[in-house]
Amino acid sequence: MASIKDVAAEAGVSVATVSRVLNDHPSVSAEARARVLAAVETLGYRPNAVARSLRTAQTHTLGLVISDVMNPYFTELARSVEEEARALGYSVIIGNADERPDLQDHHVRNLLDRRIDGLLVSPTDGGSPLMLDAVRAGTPMVFVDRWIPGVDVPVVRADGQGAVRDLVAHLHGLGHRRLAIIAGPAATTTGRERVEAFREALGAYGLELPDAYIGQGDFQADSGRRVTEGFLDLPEPPEVVFAADNLMALGALDAVRARGLRVPDDLALAAFDDIRWFVHTDPPITAIAQPTGELGRAAVRALVDRIEGRPGESVTLPARLVVRRSCGEPPASAEPSPATNRSQS
Amino acid sequence: MASIKDVAAEAGVSVATVSRVLNDHPSVSAEARARVLAAVETLGYRPNAVARSLRTAQTHTLGLVISDVMNPYFTELARSVEEEARALGYSVIIGNADERPDLQDHHVRNLLDRRIDGLLVSPTDGGSPLMLDAVRAGTPMVFVDRWIPGVDVPVVRADGQGAVRDLVAHLHGLGHRRLAIIAGPAATTTGRERVEAFREALGAYGLELPDAYIGQGDFQADSGRRVTEGFLDLPEPPEVVFAADNLMALGALDAVRARGLRVPDDLALAAFDDIRWFVHTDPPITAIAQPTGELGRAAVRALVDRIEGRPGESVTLPARLVVRRSCGEPPASAEPSPATNRSQS
DNA sequence: CGCAGTCGTGTAATCGATTCCATGACGATC
DNA sequence: GATCGTCATGGAATCGATTACACGACTGCG
Numbered sequence: 001m002a003s004i005k006d007v008a009a010e011a012g013v014s015v016a017t018v019s020r021v022l023n024d025h026p027s028v029s030a031e032a033r034a035r036v037l038a039a040v041e042t043l044g045y046r047p048n049a050v051a052r053s054l055r056t057a058q059t060h061t062l063g064l065v066i067s068d069v070m071n072p073y074f075t076e077l078a079r080s081v082e083e084e085a086r087a088l089g090y091s092v093i094i095g096n097a098d099e100r101p102d103l104q105d106h107h108v109r110n111l112l113d114r115r116i117d118g119l120l121v122s123p124t125d126g127g128s129p130l131m132l133d134a135v136r137a138g139t140p141m142v143f144v145d146r147w148i149p150g151v152d153v154p155v156v157r158a159d160g161q162g163a164v165r166d167l168v169a170h171l172h173g174l175g176h177r178r179l180a181i182i183a184g185p186a187a188t189t190t191g192r193e194r195v196e197a198f199r200e201a202l203g204a205y206g207l208e209l210p211d212a213y214i215g216q217g218d219f220q221a222d223s224g225r226r227v228t229e230g231f232l233d234l235p236e237p238p239e240v241v242f243a244a245d246n247l248m249a250l251g252a253l254d255a256v257r258a259r260g261l262r263v264p265d266d267l268a269l270a271a272f273d274d275i276r277w278f279v280h281t282d283p284p285i286t287a288i289a290q291p292t293g294e295l296g297r298a299a300v301r302a303l304v305d306r307i308e309g310r311p312g313e314s315v316t317l318p319a320r321l322v323v324r325r326s327c328g329e330p331p332a333s334a335e336p337s338p339a340t341n342r343s344q345s
Numbered sequence: 346m347a348s349i350k351d352v353a354a355e356a357g358v359s360v361a362t363v364s365r366v367l368n369d370h371p372s373v374s375a376e377a378r379a380r381v382l383a384a385v386e387t388l389g390y391r392p393n394a395v396a397r398s399l400r401t402a403q404t405h406t407l408g409l410v411i412s413d414v415m416n417p418y419f420t421e422l423a424r425s426v427e428e429e430a431r432a433l434g435y436s437v438i439i440g441n442a443d444e445r446p447d448l449q450d451h452h453v454r455n456l457l458d459r460r461i462d463g464l465l466v467s468p469t470d471g472g473s474p475l476m477l478d479a480v481r482a483g484t485p486m487v488f489v490d491r492w493i494p495g496v497d498v499p500v501v502r503a504d505g506q507g508a509v510r511d512l513v514a515h516l517h518g519l520g521h522r523r524l525a526i527i528a529g530p531a532a533t534t535t536g537r538e539r540v541e542a543f544r545e546a547l548g549a550y551g552l553e554l555p556d557a558y559i560g561q562g563d564f565q566a567d568s569g570r571r572v573t574e575g576f577l578d579l580p581e582p583p584e585v586v587f588a589a590d591n592l593m594a595l596g597a598l599d600a601v602r603a604r605g606l607r608v609p610d611d612l613a614l615a616a617f618d619d620i621r622w623f624v625h626t627d628p629p630i631t632a633i634a635q636p637t638g639e640l641g642r643a644a645v646r647a648l649v650d651r652i653e654g655r656p657g658e659s660v661t662l663p664a665r666l667v668v669r670r671s672c673g674e675p676p677a678s679a680e681p682s683p684a685t686n687r688s689q690s
Numbered sequence: 691c692g693c694a695g696t697c698g699t700g701t702a703a704t705c706g707a708t709t710c711c712a713t714g715a716c717g718a719t720c
Numbered sequence: 721g722a723t724c725g726t727c728a729t730g731g732a733a734t735c736g737a738t739t740a741c742a743c744g745a746c747t748g749c750g
Contacts, residue, residue: 014730027729029729032728070420112391282626348735360700361701368738372696397736
């Protein structure tokens with residue numbers, strides 16, 4: 001593979017001149033520039049990003065450590081992150097933590113070793129020493145979706161409180177009184193917050209959220225199945241299950257189906273995070289939709305701001321309720337088109 | 346950030362000794378080793394992967410250029426690729442081509458500039474000059490899922506022919522005679538092959554595949570919707586639509602639903618690529634399942650073989666039919682459990 | 691006791707870029 | 721015509737690692 005020296009030799013100039021042409025520095029004669037460009041062309045030369053990064057101490061790369069790529073919500077987040085980053089001249093390296101703190105640390109370490117310019121994290125736990133060290137060392141960082149309390153890092157996330165209130169209003173209106181939730185890991189902010197928002201919304205209707213109706217999940221389908229089975233085995237099972245993410249909703253659906261029961265007749269179901277397939281499930285699933293693409297883009301902008309020395313601020317966007325049929329009688333009118341979901345709030 | 350020089354100074358040895366300790370080279374005294382490790386500890390030193398890569402001309406990184414991350418099939422592929430690569434001591438950088446040749450080239454160029462050790466590609470088109478140049482230049486490469494004919498690169502893929510035959514047998518047995526397909530782009534091997542396999546399987550039953558029953562899709566949901574609408578507008582619409590990937594099946598479902606029609610009564614539906622949600626759609630969708638995880642792992646092994654100087658061979662694994670209810674009367678027995686899908690062949 | 695071989699260590703070259711500094715040519719100004 | 725500034729260019733240092741080579745100390749053997 002041709003190096004800058006080869007180009008310099010071919011063009012009959014010094015490496016300094018080649019470098020200047022490549023970085024279009026003003027003081028290069030038109031003639032030298034032409035000769036260099038011709039040499040670049042004939043040799044098929046491409047600058048070595050590794051060498052360049054060593055010298056400039058910049059990689060123009062962002063790290064994205066995500067809780068679980070197989071979760072469509074995070075897949076979409078990753079996609080929007082990459083798009084916005086590309087638009088701003090950065091590449092993205094994704095690390096999939098699979099909801100495992102050890103894997104998360106592995107990826108953070110790997111990304112730091114590669115000297116990425118900044119880190120976007122959706123933390124799987126309450127903050128490992130490694131992550132806290134990275135923050136202390138001044139690594140530009142932004143949290144997205146989930147965050148670690150008490151750490152001075154901008155957070156870009158959706159606020160589900162209003163939507164959860166809308167959901168509970170909807171459920172209450174359908175006559176449901178025994179409402180249960182499949183929570184995410186207590187170590188995550190979203191795991192805790194969604195339970196709190198739910199409890200608070202129930203309180204407004206004078207309803208309780210007993211411990212037996214709080215199932216401990218881990219944001220994976222299997223835990224949704226397991227928790228739902230537990231709910232169904234209760235002497236007084238809930239009438240509604242609210243899954244704190246879409247994968248646990250899938251598991252809940254599996255569990256209900258395995259018992260030969262039906263949604264919503266035997267058990268109503270709602271989920272946090274809307275995905276395209278929810279329109280076509282049996283029945284279509286009522287969900288709380290996050291502005292995922294906008295979150296990803298805002299997170300990248302905040303991170304790049306930090307990297308380039310600007311403040312980089314936190315952003316909170318509202319989530320919204322999308323009513324379908326999984327909680328009971330269909331809404332007044334069907335969704336106008338399969339492509340767009342109707343919001344009720 | 347501390348460098349190897351700082352460690353050397355702290356430990357009172359030369360940088361060479363530090364490097365030897367770090368790469369556990371045999372000839373270092375126990376005492377020097379201890380002092381170096383202590384210094385590494387107190388400084389929180391981590392080797393700079395950029396500098397190391399420059400010197401060793403190895404990045405221990407694989408590039409994965411994938412057609413579309415939002416497609417669950419590719420998401421799963423990416424996940425298994427990363428897992429196997431990690432097990433073999435490599436990291437993976439993913440580039441999402443979004444089915445766009447220009448984006449694909451962008452990512453290939455970017456990865457090449459970063460001097461990745463090898464490239465895993467699921468080509469979106471018939472092979473850009475850039476990609477062909479990379480092959481010619483000797484970049485270790487392996488194609489996965491799709492490939493470019495006439496290029497000497499190992500291919501790891503699933504063979505769907507048997508499963509497509511099984512599917513057509515199933516459809517024929519249900520009494521369907523007018524079968525249509527939503528094809529993928531003709532520039533991709535999977536786009537062409539699936540049509541050919543379908544045509545051939547139909548032939549075995551004396552059935553034709555008229556041009557009107559071949560819809561041109563692009564592996565994205567919108568095209569599935571558009572093509573299905575076209576089919577439904579035909580004077581003699583097909584009885585079955587076979588979508589060449591799961592996203593186009595989603596689009597087909599949208600289209601059928603928008604007309605107020607039902608699957609399978611008004612139009613039967615089958616898809617290439619099985620995903621977890623197909624169990625819970627209305628109705629559950631009959632699909633051809635690829636051994637996705639095994640494909641990803643095999644592809645990484647082949648690529649790493651190439652990188653480390655071993656041959657690196659092509660692998661073809663069989664896909665299998667998973668019968669559900671989207672084509673007509675349910676199979677003899679229901680799926681035994683939601684977690685495992687029953688194969689019929 | 692002397693010589694060869696082994697072992698631990700340091701010096702310095704190297705990877706491929708960027709960039710500071712020096713130099714020479716040339717034009718403008720007084 | 722001397723002086724100064726600008727411009728194009730090249731030489732060399734530098735980033736942070738790895739590694740070939742040299743060297744001194746020590747061991748073992750004849």
